[in-house]
Amino acid sequence: MQTASKEKTFNNFINNEWVESESRETIKSISPANKAEVVGYVQNSTKEDLEKAVQAAHQAKKSWRKLGQAARGQLLYKVANIIEENLEDIAETMTREMGKTLPEAKGETARGVAILRYYAGEGMRKDGDVIPSSDKDALMFTKRAPLGVVGVITPWNFPVAIPIWKIAPALVYGNTVVLKPATEGAVTAAKVVSCFAKAGFPEGVLNFVTGSGSVIGQALIDHPLLNGITFTGSESVGEGVAKSAANRGIKFQLEMGGKNPVIVTKDADLDKAVEAVISGGFRSTGQKCTASSRVIVETEIYDAFKEKLIQETKKITVGDGLKEGIWMGPCASESQLNTVKKYIEIGKEEGASLIYGGEQLAGEEFDKGFYVSPTIFEDVQPEMAIAQEEIFGPVIGLIKAENLDQAIEIANSTKYGLSASIFTSRIDSLLEFIDEMDAGLVRINAESAGVELQAPFGGMKASSTGAREQGEAAKEFYTAIKTVFIKG
Incomplete structure (x- = not known):
């Protein structure tokens, strides 16, 4: 060089x-x-x-x-x-x-x-x-x-x-x-x-x-x-x-960019859904345009899903990405860290409930870099800023839906339309999702993040x-x- x-x-x-x-x-x-x-x-x-x-x-x-x-x-x-x-x-x-x-x-x-x-x-x-x-x-x-x-x-x-x-x-x-x-x-x-x-x-x-x-x-x-x-x-x-x-x-x-939703229906495999939400939302510290940021869960299985999600999120190791055993690295810059912290505060002010994480990590190793914990909000309303604006960080908002039609309506209620995924075991549900979802990439029983190189990639709307x-x-x-x- x-x-x-x-x-x-x-x-x-x-x-x-x-x-x-x-x-x-x-x-x-x-x-x-x-x-x-x-x-x-x-x-x-x-x-x-x-x-x-x-x-x-x-x-x-x-x-x-x-x-x-x-x-x-x-x-x-x-x-x-x-x-x-x-x-x-x-x-x-x-x-x-x-x-x-x-x-x-x-x-x-x-x-x-x-x-x-x-x-x-x-x-x-x-x-x-x-x-x-x-x-x-x-x-x-x-x-x-x-x-x-x-x-x-x-x-x-x-x-x-x-x-x-x-x-x-x-x-x-x-x-x-x-x-x-x-x-x-x-x-x-x-x-x-x-x-x-x-x-x-x-x-x-x-x-x-x-x-x-x-x-x-x-x-x-x-x-x-x-x-x-x-x-x-x-x-x-x-x-x-x-x-x-x-x-x-x-x-x-x-x-x-995007504000990508994951829909979890009452007939979904919750273990697979939780695994995919964590991977889609927190890998690369949430810094993907296809990252999962809104998780729309049918009311009937909401509590069970939330409990599993928190349990698995607790297992995430944060630190220097060069070290073995580290699952999530820092935000890419101080500016990006400050953006994530700003949206966490906005979420609190809007009335969403912070149920996990949400803090800048401190301590000898963490003080050297731009680390934030994986963050989960609940009681998120579709019109809130944290449900509408791209954060580009490890922040997930949980939203309840009474049924699939309402879940899709919520999923489509942003100006973005890049990627979206659904977890369901019903063929009629996945077919409806494919037809009704305003997104350039729709994934079934898989995380919202990721696209294969031989497939077209791009979104709808903004x-x-x-x-x-x-x-x-x-x-x-x-x-x-x-x-x-x-x-x-």
Whole structure:
């Protein structure tokens, strides 16, 4: 890895060179498990740095498109192999930088490898269809054309998987890329980009610039040479992305979070439901856009479910994700910890009953980082802020429902519609849930969090805008259909 004067400094990657920012300034990335530990430094880039990256991508897009889909796929295979060779280091960096446990970080990095291999295979798959023409002497078919330069803006909670599931399809379908990761996950992202660099991509095909969202992110969003932008992050920033892209008539793809419900019916297997709610709500410290945050339970089995949920939650071990036996790590940053604490106080003020956790953890180890206990509220009403707004932390709200119809009505009563799950043993109940739930991902007898890489991913309502991510659906965003008519 190319470094600057500081031992742990990671440069921008522009036109196949690791370069310092014009500012000569860096941003410190600290460990949320131990705020005294510096994981590394990344560049505090300027608009001039971003301009160089976009220009490099713009200059490279024609030759990259002409290389051909099969050759592009072969390069992705190389990246997959290199990341696999460096899996331990990348995963450990992820745990140190954003706090998720090492087993989770290894799983995410392995998923990145699998995503790369999936899209590498796209290099040998069709990119169009033959269509019958009304003229018997003509040939008509479609082919896919890349957009050109694609901007990729990614969050900190999945610093390997999300950049890869955006970059891999963008590249194999013939686009060039400028990646701007969240600064809280930028050291991990730099190590991923280094694997792309080692694979031998042509100059300018993949560019990597770090810095503040207000400077680098906004400059990328507004750049006139951009042909498409894919963004995962907050709703407020996503709205700005949509406005800028719409004004220029370029494609945009937004994933902006969720307030995901789990419905537990009276005929459900309570042990499986509890296990899934804990996993969906508390793994990754609740910092997933698909995390379970509202648990809607039929009244008849509510008390039994609540008792089991508390019993199992008590078994969760919290601490540094690098240590063995730790189930839940810290919040990813002090800012995120403060957000979680704020919503816990809001829940109390609104009249919800705090029945487990809800405190910032203290003590020798905990004082070093940003730790909060897994938190459970009951007496939550559907209109409360803690039932409507995304907290992005380990906070679950229990809501009672008299029957399935009321449970689905409550589940749909937010502006979000990303994922949802139900636990039931009745086929009619699950079929009704599938039809009536306003969510892009519905899961039956499984936690709300998680999606398979070969399946389309995205939400409804305020959760997502634009074409779906992952699987074959990614082609719809990263390409345009060109219809060809040939007359002899």
